[in-house]
Amino acid sequence: MRSIATRISVMSGEGALSVFARAKELEAQGRSIIHLELGEPDFHPGPSVIASANRALASGKDRYCAVAGLPALRDEIAAYLLRTRQIKVSPANIVIAPGCKMALFFGMMALLEPGDEVLYPDPGFPGYPSIALGLGAIPVPFELSPRNHFQPNPAEIAAKITPRTRMLLTNSPGNPTGTVYTDEVQRAIAELAVKHDLWVLSDEIYARILFGGEYKSMLRYPGMEERTLIIDGFSKSFAMTGWRLGYTVAPPDVAPALSMLAVNSYTCVCEFTQYAAIDALRDIDGATPRMVGEFAKRREQFVRDLNSVPGFRCAPPEGAFYAWVDITETGTSAEEIAHILLEDAGVAAIPGAAFGPAGKNFVRFSFASSMATLSEAVQRIQKVSAEWQGAGARR
Ligand SMILES: Cc1ncc(COP(=O)(O)O)c(C=O)c1O
Known part of the structure; x- marks a missing residue:
């Protein structure tokens, strides 16, 4: 019988890519989406590289x-x-x-x-x-x-x-x-x-x-x-x-x-x-230190702002460009939070279980976007946070 090898069925896709696909679908319907799901710097290589x-x-x-x-x-x-x-x-x-x-x-x-x-x-x-x-x-x-x-x-x-x-x-x-x-x-x-x-x-x-x-x-x-x-x-x-x-x-x-x-x-x-x-x-253009300097500023602003969202807790990361947010206090699952963020706020982020079972109470946001975009993302998140506020108390 013709069949696909089992090595394929035991492998899994990437949460980031499936969130990205849904975000693209919403964009095609005319929705404004802030993409914080992919691990992709919003920079390009310097002129000497091109x-x-x-x-x-x-x-x-x-x-x-x-x-x-x-x-x-x-x-x-x-x-x-x-x-x-x-x-x-x-x-x-x-x-x-x-x-x-x-x-x-x-x-x-x-x-x-x-x-x-x-x-x-x-x-x-x-x-x-x-x-x-x-x-x-x-x-x-x-x-x-x-x-x-x-x-x-x-x-x-x-x-x-x-x-x-x-x-x-x-x-x-x-x-x-x-x-x-x-x-x-x-x-x-x-x-x-x-x-x-x-x-x-x-x-x-x-x-x-x-x-x-x-x-x-x-x-x-x-x-x-x-x-x-x-x-x-x-x-x-x-x-x-x-x-x-x-x-x-x-x-x-x-x-x-x-x-x-x-x-x-x-x-x-x-x-x-x-x-x-x-x-x-x-790196004669100094592109890497400049990019990392910019990430450092965004990290400071974004982590501070995320901590002002009801139920969100985030420690500043020591490296890379992700905010790893503990959402336990929202009383809502990370899947539900990510769903609300994407469908209602137009902010694409990844539920933590996509990175393994120990990530289940977390949501990952990439901060490889401009300070203005990150600021707008948090404003949008604040607006929909009413949807989970009180959920913790109800449970
Ligand atoms: C920890 C880690 N390893 C490897 C990769 C894959 O990198 P590349 O794009 O070079 O295949 C990524 C990309 O997100 C990553 O986060």
Whole structure:
């Protein structure tokens, strides 16, 4: 009988994309919608990056190229990681991918056998459990609880490690909570990984979007070099979401496996965008610090304003560009709140369960929109808040 493979039915979509689809439908009906659902900076790359892409295209850089990525780009990434993250990696261990998601997928595909257990943060990026399930692995969540300021609890992780545990996923700063893991937590995670001989997949896509302090990569802890894959890319830090550019820094024995997967799938990443990526990393326009400075101002205003909405509680995120709002005190479910916000207020946001069961009492708002738009969003939210006020008291 003709059928779709079960690996598809065990995977799941992304809450952000389904909210986005409904928001687009409403817009097509003439409704005004403020889009705070997608994790997409409202910036574009600086002029030097665009000029570089144009130059590369005009000079015929539109061919098949090196499977692992242009050597010049891999050299530049190594220099960038040393400069911005104090980590020394060999360009030979860097593999370019069409986006971080593909890098995540292939990192997991290269290292997991069916039945292997993968520890991952809940709430967290929805791709983590979905990809694991699609590969026949078993995702095992560890909780990022508000009681613990959304930090992973190493004791919980230790208790969940079994002889089948093969990989531990970290994401700092994290989507959706904005948590930057503390040095103490990262050190404890690294010790567990060494003790139990685990792979660590460190999703560092938001490493540059920090609101204070210095970033410390998982690669900097003892014993991590041989077991850590860093996933990073250009979507967030360089506002290049649609360019589909990401990369993995892998241990020397893993990089060829990633290239093998690349040969058998995307062959190589678009050549002229890789030239532009070199200029993005050099950032002569200062685009990244300017964007992060703007996010910092929005964060301050938006978090303060959200806390004035009845029943909303939001701690300022330490990184990334999401407000993770605890809606417990509204007495209404996050799904209902998100529904009211979209249908009645025209504000698109994501109910927290889209990021895992531990997110069920939260709603995620992206603050990658102008201060004026964010301000209008909160005014609209205030107006519909009567719909849930008193609900808590009634229950
Ligand atoms: C934590 C995290 N990892 C990976 C990705 C995927 O990034 P890319 O657009 O480069 O595929 C995202 C995008 O939202 C993310 O939030």
